[in-house]
Amino acid sequence: MPEDDYSDSSENDPFASGVVLDEEGDGVDGDSVDTDPLNEELPEEYSATDEDPLYDEIDIEMGTYEGDQQLEPVADTSPIELLIEQGAVLRLPESAAVVLDPDESEASFGEDETMIINLGPQHPSTHGVLRVMLELEGETVIRSKPVIGYLHTGMEKTAEELTYVQGATNVTRMDYLSPLNNELVWSLAVESLLDIEMPPRATWIRMLMSEMNRISSHVMWAATNGMDLASTTMMIFGFREREMVLSFFEKTTGLRMNHNYIRPGGVAADLPDGWEDDISVIIDTIASRLDDYDELLTGQPIFRQRTEGVGVISAELALALSATGPVLRAAGVPWDLRKDMPYLAYEEVDFDVVVGTIGDTFDRYAVRLNEIRESIRIVRQILEKMPTGDYRVQDPKVTPPPRRRIDESMEALIHHFKIFTRGFEPKVGESYVAVESPRGELGCYLVSDGSNKPYRMHIRGPSFVNLQSVPALLRGSLLADTIAILSSVDPVLGEVDR
Amino acid sequence: MTDNRLDNMSENTQTQDELITLLGIDGLTFTSDNVITFFPTREQYHDLALRLKELSFVTCSDLCSADYLRHFERPLPVGVTPERFEVVVNLLSLSLRRRVKIRVQVPETDPSLETLFYVYPGTENMEREVYDLMGINFENHPDMTRILMPEDWEGHPLRKDYAVGRVPVQFKEAPGPR
Known part of the structure; x- marks a missing residue:
């Protein structure tokens, strides 16, 4: 070389x-x-x-x-850099810029007046291996910087070595709390290069699984958030509800996580017999238990004092920092890709986009809790409207033939063999597809050179991008609130580092 | 202000011409299949982003890169000279509910590009990731350091001449390069 x-x-x-x-x-x-x-x-x-x-x-x-990659003490940082950190590049109005005078605020700290501490990477409340460097003045966080990469395994490079059929097994491991959404965005990106039309049932099954996954991801978040705020009851509650959804996933896909269920060309298998009853029981149970959550957390004075007015982000700042998902919606921007740029069949179901008002930690909690209710509403409509038909496209170049055809037809056997050894070859081109994952805009950028493997695959991870708003959220908060704020951003480090 | 004029863009057949007029940048190459894609030169790149931000594309949803070392002859519109690297930017307009894509060619000999940080602060992590994994330097970026790989790592893993398995795995019998 x-x-x-x-x-x-x-x-x-x-x-x-x-x-x-x-x-x-x-x-x-x-x-x-x-x-x-x-x-x-x-x-x-x-x-x-x-x-x-x-x-x-x-x-x-x-x-x-x-x-x-580290955070330097404020005394060693130039005023220009401080201004950049404080958002001076956001073209704030002049009235706000007065506050940003570095001589008045941070740069006035002397050499020994601040202290830099590491939170993580091995800390239970960082939801993985996130390391946040915090500069403290007393108990107040004046600056912070997330340092990431501890879980980097080069999945985008790995994807270039896997065929399109195998690719779904790779992306599903990124955001391990919403694997089905990862598979979904991968499949949609591949299908946009293949130019194939999905049968309606495949689309609706994907929508059902994606919404169930949103529910499980959000209750999981509620559980860890509760644990971070010392509400262990909430943790047990959340894991209990998530378990129900995961049991349904196991019944349908064979696995609790990393399903490889949504694949290019449809889904791996049809829904199991009696799935309507299973889903009804799950969503009815969770719907009633959401009221328990309300009683446990929403109306509870301690929880509200820990979250209200903590970690506030404005809509302008959130947009400038490319934040998406509950972080953006809590700041009051009604932006949801399911509503605003519909994919699958979201145009045919009725649901509301939940927004907050001031963008604090409580708003982000409330947005997620009510998104579970909206997802339940969508799932109820899917139960009524689920079309019959095929669960995958019958294109022998893309999906394997039914098992019984292999015994009857030589051609089917050849197709089956070709798909699992070589895969299919989309046309030359590139495509960016985005879906709304529980954490925000999950995008997949694919470049095809006409071979059976993607030439370049890039995942736009919502956690990775949302993490940029952490320094803005933490600025000026108390050290004790740091945990609550970090938790409210809901980063999944498998997706941050990929 | 300019939103009203842009609102008709999706239906109108004259859309591209109008958008180009609104942008006011001479000699800009673009295509429009399902999403309008601009192919600016490196000099036009920063101005184009600035103009698009004024035209309500307020959020940069994605910034990534591709190394076309082994797929050099990819389809590009007439007038665009292919180079080894390409930086791909996806901008999003919330009011128009549409995306535009910017694909800018970056030569192998001088892999650098003006940063978009001062237009879209949300590109900070994304540009650091591109620098880390693809080795494209973003000029004037406030914190151009590695983000995913260790600080002392050599090379940029997503380049096509960086072989998979080049670095032996620490915990196994070293397999050697493939």
């Missing part, structure tokens, strides 16, 4: 290209005639290896050298 394949970090050093971003431009005024300080040319003999104080300075300010 040629050497330059993985030595780019040194060869493509940004400073070797001759662009200096130092605003002052001092020290390089020798040959330069360019008036724009941002495009000032370096002298030819100036190279990145020179031991020059200027180079060191730029290096630190831009931070493009590898390393240093």
Whole structure:
């Protein structure tokens, strides 16, 4: 392998290209005639290896050298960087900008007045291996930075080595609390490249499973959120309800998690006999138990004091930070892909988009709790409207033939063999498909080069993107509230790190 | 303000021309199948994002990259010179309920691009991820460090010349490169 394949970090050093971003431009005024300080040319003999104080300075300010994912103390951070962190790039109105004067607020802290502590990566309330660096002044969090990557296993790279048929088993492991939504977005992306039409029953089964998964994911969230706020009863309640849904998943797909049930071309199997009764029992039980949750948490003064007005995010900030899902809706933006950019058959069912008002931790709790109610409403309509017919498209190039056909037909046997050894080959092209997962917009970007494996697969993980709003949420809160706020963002680290 | 003019875009057959006029950027290449895709040069890229933000595309839903080392001859509109890397940006307009896509070509010799952080602060993590896994440098990004891989990692794993299994697994008999 040629050497330059993985030595780019040194060869493509940004400073070797001759662009200096130092605003002052001092020290390089020798040959330069360019008036724009941002495009000032370096002298030819100036190279990145020179031991020059200027180079060191730029290096630190831009931070493009590898390393240093950490949070530096506020005393060592430049005012410009502080302004960027505080959202000065959001073009806030002038009245708000007064508060952002770094001399008045954070930059005034001296060297020994603040303390940086690590929360995690091994901490039960970080829902995985999330490490948050917190800079504290007394008990107040003044700055924070999530440090991620502890669970990175290169799943996007792995996807390039798997065929389209195998790909669903890979993506389902990303967001392990809503595996069916991951399979769904993968299948929709592959099908958009294949240009095939789903039979109605396959679409409605997918919708049913996706909504049931939303319920199980949200009750699981309620359970862990309760545990974070020291309500162990809520934890037991949540796991109890989730267990019912997972039992149904096991009955239908064979597995409690990582189902590989929704596949390109339809679903793996039809719903089991008597599924209507199972679903009715589950949603009736959960619907009545949601009232218990209300009694346990919603109206409880301790819970409300821990969550109300804690971790507030405005709608503008949430949009600017690309937040989606309950984080965005709690801030009052009625944006739900199921409603606004319908996929599957969501146009044919009736449901409401739940929004909050001020975007605090309690709003995010309330949005999720009521989304369970809306999902139950959707599932009831699916029970009535579930069409009959095939549960997968009968295209021998995409889906395997029915088992009995293999005994009768040589051709069916060949198709069966071809699909599981080689798979199918979509046309050359690229496609971005997004669905509303329990955590927000879950997107899949696929590039096909016409072979049986995706040329490039990228998952836009809602947890990964929503994590960017954590520093904004934590700013100025108390250390004790940090746990409540982190929990209310609901990150799933398997999807953050992929 | 400009929303009213854009509202008719989806039905109108003149949509692309109108959008291009509204954008006011000369020589911009685009296609429109089901989603309008722009192919700006690296110089047009930042301005285009700025203009689109003014035209109600307020959220950047996704920013990712692809390495076309082994699939160089992919379909591109006339006038776009294929390069090894491509950065793909998906912008979302909540009021229009539509997406636009930006695909910008990034050459192998100088894999760098202007950051979108100051237009869409939500691209911070996404650009760090692209830098980490694909090795494309975003100029003026406030925190251009690795995000998923360890700080001392060498190379950028999602590049096509970075073999799977190149790094032996720590806990097994080292399998060696495939």
